[in-house]
Amino acid sequence: MKTPHSRINLYFIAALLWIPVAASTGCDGAHLNYGGSIDSPLLDESADITNQPAITLTGTAIAGAKVIVEGGSTPAETVADADGRFAVDVDLRLNAEQRLEVRQELDVRRSEPALADIEQDSIAPARPIVQWPSSPRRSPAIFLSGMTEADAHVMIALEGGRTLEVVADGDGHFECGTELDIDLSVAVNVELEVWARDAAGNESAPAGNNVVFDPNATLVAPSLDPMDTYVNTPTVEVTGTADTDVIVVVRSPRGEERVRTEADGSFAAEVALALNTENLIRAHAEDPGTGEMSAASVLTLIHDDIAPGAPVLDPVADRTGMPTIRVTGSAEAEATVRFDGPAGDTDTRASGSGHFAVDLALEASGSPTHFDAVAIDLAGNVSASVGLDVELDLDLGGTLTLDPFDRITSDPTLTLRGDASAGAVVTVMGGDGASGATAGSDGRFVVDVDLNLDIRNELHVMTDDGAEIYVSVIHDGTAPILDLDPLPDSTSSPTVRVSGDTEANAVIEILVNGHPDTMMSDGSGSFSGTIDLGVDAHVLIDIRVVDQAGNMSDWEHHEIDRTEDTVEPPTLSECPEITSERTIRLTGYAAAGLDIHVSGAARVATGIVDASGAFAVDVELAANVVNDLVIRAADGSTTSSATNCSVEHDDVPPPAPACEFDTLGLDLDVSICILRLGVDLRATACVEAYAWVLIENLETGVQAWVQADAQGSVSASIGMCTTDDLTILQVDAAGNASAAVDLMLN
Numbered sequence: 001m002k003t004p005h006s007r008i009n010l011y012f013i014a015a016l017l018w019i020p021v022a023a024s025t026g027c028d029g030a031h032l033n034y035g036g037s038i039d040s041p042l043l044d045e046s047a048d049i050t051n052q053p054a055i056t057l058t059g060t061a062i063a064g065a066k067v068i069v070e071g072g073s074t075p076a077e078t079v080a081d082a083d084g085r086f087a088v089d090v091d092l093r094l095n096a097e098q099r100l101e102v103r104q105e106l107d108v109r110r111s112e113p114a115l116a117d118i119e120q121d122s123i124a125p126a127r128p129i130v131q132w133p134s135s136p137r138r139s140p141a142i143f144l145s146g147m148t149e150a151d152a153h154v155m156i157a158l159e160g161g162r163t164l165e166v167v168a169d170g171d172g173h174f175e176c177g178t179e180l181d182i183d184l185s186v187a188v189n190v191e192l193e194v195w196a197r198d199a200a201g202n203e204s205a206p207a208g209n210n211v212v213f214d215p216n217a218t219l220v221a222p223s224l225d226p227m228d229t230y231v232n233t234p235t236v237e238v239t240g241t242a243d244t245d246v247i248v249v250v251r252s253p254r255g256e257e258r259v260r261t262e263a264d265g266s267f268a269a270e271v272a273l274a275l276n277t278e279n280l281i282r283a284h285a286e287d288p289g290t291g292e293m294s295a296a297s298v299l300t301l302i303h304d305d306i307a308p309g310a311p312v313l314d315p316v317a318d319r320t321g322m323p324t325i326r327v328t329g330s331a332e333a334e335a336t337v338r339f340d341g342p343a344g345d346t347d348t349r350a351s352g353s354g355h356f357a358v359d360l361a362l363e364a365s366g367s368p369t370h371f372d373a374v375a376i377d378l379a380g381n382v383s384a385s386v387g388l389d390v391e392l393d394l395d396l397g398g399t400l401t402l403d404p405f406d407r408i409t410s411d412p413t414l415t416l417r418g419d420a421s422a423g424a425v426v427t428v429m430g431g432d433g434a435s436g437a438t439a440g441s442d443g444r445f446v447v448d449v450d451l452n453l454d455i456r457n458e459l460h461v462m463t464d465d466g467a468e469i470y471v472s473v474i475h476d477g478t479a480p481i482l483d484l485d486p487l488p489d490s491t492s493s494p495t496v497r498v499s500g501d502t503e504a505n506a507v508i509e510i511l512v513n514g515h516p517d518t519m520m521s522d523g524s525g526s527f528s529g530t531i532d533l534g535v536d537a538h539v540l541i542d543i544r545v546v547d548q549a550g551n552m553s554d555w556e557h558h559e560i561d562r563t564e565d566t567v568e569p570p571t572l573s574e575c576p577e578i579t580s581e582r583t584i585r586l587t588g589y590a591a592a593g594l595d596i597h598v599s600g601a602a603r604v605a606t607g608i609v610d611a612s613g614a615f616a617v618d619v620e621l622a623a624n625v626v627n628d629l630v631i632r633a634a635d636g637s638t639t640s641s642a643t644n645c646s647v648e649h650d651d652v653p654p655p656a657p658a659c660e661f662d663t664l665g666l667d668l669d670v671s672i673c674i675l676r677l678g679v680d681l682r683a684t685a686c687v688e689a690y691a692w693v694l695i696e697n698l699e700t701g702v703q704a705w706v707q708a709d710a711q712g713s714v715s716a717s718i719g720m721c722t723t724d725d726l727t728i729l730q731v732d733a734a735g736n737a738s739a740a741v742d743l744m745l746n
Contacts, residue, residue: 040114041067041086041104049119051200053094057102057116058087065104070446071417072100080104092120094550097404099417101444112442121200123507124518125149127207128174129229129611130194134221134297136212140182145175145226148196148204157193157206168196171378175226180213187214205517205532219294222248222267222283230379232305235272238281240297241265247286249293252279253607253616260288273303280593280610298593300611304379308332309523310386311356311373315458315470318368318389321396322467324361327388328407330354331375332523333505339388341371350375352520353505353548355407362392398424398467399443408474408548414451419443420463430459439463451475476549480506482556484543490561491533492568493591497613499528502545502553511542521545530592530613537562567640570596570615570633575645580734582623584647587616590633590640597639600629609633621649650734656741657693657728659686659714663745678717681745687712691730695743699724 041061061067061080069076069090078088090100098120101113130146148154150172156164159180168174182188190213195206222242238250242261250257254272261267273279282296313329331337331350339346339360348358362369368389375383402418420426420439428435428449437447451457453475462468484500498510504525510517513536521527533539541558570590586598590609598605598619607617621627626648633640661681687693687708695704695716704718708730720726726743 038062038065038104038106038109038111040111041065041080041102043102043114043116046116046118048117049121049200050092051120051122051202052092053120053122054089054091055118056087056089057100058085059102059114060084061086061104062106065106068103068105070101070103071098092118093406094120095123096120096406099403101417112440113444119200121198122202124202124516125152125196125198125204126518126520127205128154128194128196129300130207130209131224131226131299132192132209133211134223134295135210136187136214136295137220140180140184140213141177142180142211143175143177143223144192144194145173146194147172147229148174149198152196152198155195155197157191159188159190173226173229182213184213184215187212187216189213205512205515208532219243219246219285219287219292221294221297222285224281224283224297224299227299227301229300230302230304230377231273232303232379232381233273234275234303234305235270236301237268238271238283238299239266239268240283242267242285242294245288247288249284249286251282251284251608253277253610254618258286273301274616275303276306277614277616278302278610280608282608298611302379304377305381307381308335308375308377308383310384311337311375313373313386313388314472316388316390317468317470319391319393319396320362320467321393321398322362322400323364323392324359325390326357326359326401326469328355328357328471331356331383332377333520334378336376337373338376339371339373342369353408354523357404360390362390364392364394367391396466397421398463398465400424400426400461400463400467400469402461402469402471405473406549407472408476409451410475410477410549410551412451412453412475412477414449414457414473415446416449416461417444417446418461420445420467421465424467425464426461427463428459428461431457453477474549476547476551479551480545480547480553482508482543482545482553484556487541487558488560490563492563492566493533495530495532495592495613496541496560497528497530497589498543499526501525502527503547505548507546509544509546511540513540530611533560533562567591567594567633567635567638569640569643570594570609570631572631572643572645576647578648578650578734579621580649580651580736581621582649582651583618583620585616585618586629586631586645587614588631588643589613590615591635594633594635597632597634598629601627621647623649624652625649648734650732651736653736654688654691654730654732654738656739657687657714657730659683659728660744660746661714679720680715680717682713682715684713685711687714687730688732691732693728693730694740695726695728696740697724697726 041059043059063082063084065080067078067086072090073093074091076088076090078086080086100116103113104111128146128148133142148168150170152168154166154174166174166176190211193206193208196204222240224240242248248259248267250269250271252271253274257269259267259269279301281299285294311331333352333354335350337348337356348356350356368391371388372385374385398421400420422441422443424439426437426445432450432452435447435449437445439445457473459471480503482502502521502525504523506521508519517531519529539560542555544555545553570588572588592611592613594609596607596615602620602622605617605619607615609615629645631643661683689710689712691708693706693714704716706716708714727740728743729738729740731737
């Protein structure tokens with residue numbers, strides 16, 4: 001056995017012989033292991049997702065060793081105690097996935113990293129959409145179902161502080177059946193609350209509803225079977241159970257269906273939906289003898305038959321030495337992105353901001369592997385496909401993968417981490433200058449890339465042994481703008497509609513008297529939803545926007561006073577002044593669940609305000625007169641004041657134009673005929689005021705659309721020759737077109 005003195009003698013002899021000690025021990029100078037390698041620290045188990053801005057990592061290292069953590073928002077370090085234990089607080093990048101690298105250093109020795117993948121998520125899930133049990137009801141057995149964030153824990157507060165917990169499935173659907181422990185001899189009002197808690201521990205605002213249990217209730221509302229919230233068919237079959245030998249009346253924004261229950265109480269009704277909007281479906285049980293009607297069971301369905309846009313794929317190399325490639329891109333939020341390749345379908349799901357990533361296996365066939373990618377939205381609509389061809393060339397040899405990183409960032413510098421071949425030189429092009437790094441003996445690399453500011457950066461990541469990846473990163477250092485639709489100064493409604501426009505796929509943060517709520521803007525930047533105002537007489541509402549890069553707008557502050565319980569008049573989205581259609585659709589907003597009545601037309605029309613506060617009512621107009629429409633909202637026998645809308649119906653075509661056009665002094669000579677240059681024409685007072693006029697050259701197919709002035713005079717320019725046949729017609733303000741007649745020249 002060698003003593004410490006004999007070790008000193010070895011170093012002394014090595015110095016005399018000029019033998020590098022590090023080389024004789026096989027140490028890797030690139031990792032500072034001049035005195036011999038040390039093991040990576042051992043990490044204790046920790047959460048892989050959190051809503052906290054920092055996490056404490058604990059574990060075991062060499063006593064006295066410095067423990068260094070990289071990969072969060074800033075590096076962190078500590079020193080292991082005499083027992084080798086350590087605890088280090090690490091600040092995380094907010095709302096991002098990150099890979100933490102934990103190393104230990106002692107003297108001149110440095111270990112390879114221990115890895116910890118963690119996601120920071122501090123965005124609260126949206127309030128659950130709940131299908132509540134009917135009220136009042138006799139039975140204490142209730143069934144709740146609804147939609148929330150995928151895989152979220154759903155908390156249900158029941159009577160006496162009792163709480164149930166269920167877990168939503170991968171599509172966000174949840175359901176729960178239970179029997180309440182209440183006194184069945186008297187009427188009891190039970191307040192139900194449902195909220196969601198995501199994997200990071202963020203909790204949504206609660207959805208609430210009161211259910212009355214009354215032993216003297218005369219007719220129980222139908223029990224509706226659960227349905228997919230998103231549908232793409234114009235009709236749906238609503239099924240469920242009710243008392244035997246009753247009529248079930250199922251109402252939607254497009255009308256109502258009446259069906260009789262079977263002997264076992266089951267029923268099925270085919271219901272028409274308002275297209276491409278939210279539909280509030282209400283089902284009542286009706287006694288066929290007395291006409292007594294139960295309370296409503298409510299079902300919220302979202303109709304969507306619009307195909308999503310095709311997925312947008314980030315660029316990838318058309319040849320690679322890696323048998324598996326990672327493809328990233330964007331699609332409609334929450335859509336399934338499906339890649340159809342030689343081995344079958346590979347699915348991934350776009351996030352709430354529309355980003356996705358998927359690993360695809362390539363075939364070594366000597367020709368490119370072809371994939372077709374489509375997006376499938378929540379309603380099942382399928383986009384057009386986009387193709388991808390990548391050839392596997394095993395001679396290229398190198399490997400290259402990237403850890404998850406923010407695809408949209410406000411930071412001018414992007415840190416890329418990943419794995420390559422040991423010792424490979426990694427180069428990144430496409431930012432504000434080239435960047436590079438050398439992979440360690442374990443293949444890990446870190447490279448900081450300066451981004452071009454406020455634009456998309458198409459980065460080309462490559463290694464000197466032939467591997468390459470293309471990634472797309474958007475730098476956005478500009479705070480989003482919130483264009484909020486006006487909020488009322490006062491309301492009697494328990495909810496208020498919040499809508500407006502901002503950046504696409506942004507988070508709208510809302511504080512209602514300090515209580516948080518959120519909603520998301522869609523791919524066009526529009527957002528709309530209802531928020532609960534609570535019970536306070538004076539409500540303070542603060543609203544701001546957080547974009548995908550983390551930039552925040554300033555808070556907007558609003559105050560709303562609660563008034564006595566009256567029905568507020570509906571608000572129309574638009575009132576058309578004139579139309580040739582006998583039936584028009586009036587849309588607008590009112591308190592959810594109210595009935596809408598429209599009078600003043602050919603016949604009275606009705607509709608229902610859906611859960612989002614929107615309504616759509618088809619109104620048949622009296623022909624060729626002005627229809628003075630009166631629109632009211634009703635809650636039972638309580639009716640709002642009127643909202644007025646005057647619509648003129650006109651389906652009578654205007655007369656054919658009686659125009660004689662001057663050519664404004666231009667001679668229509670042979671050169672004009674050869675070139676068919678534009679000829680300026682003018683006729684006075686020959687069509688209806690402000691009518692649209694179509695002049696068409698039948699020889700060439702060239703058309704000119706112009707609008708007449710207030711006197712019905714027309715000025716136009718069209719390529720023509722005196723031998724050409726030209727026609728003219730007019731279209732009035734209601735959209736009626738006259739017959740086409742020959743155009744006359746003076």
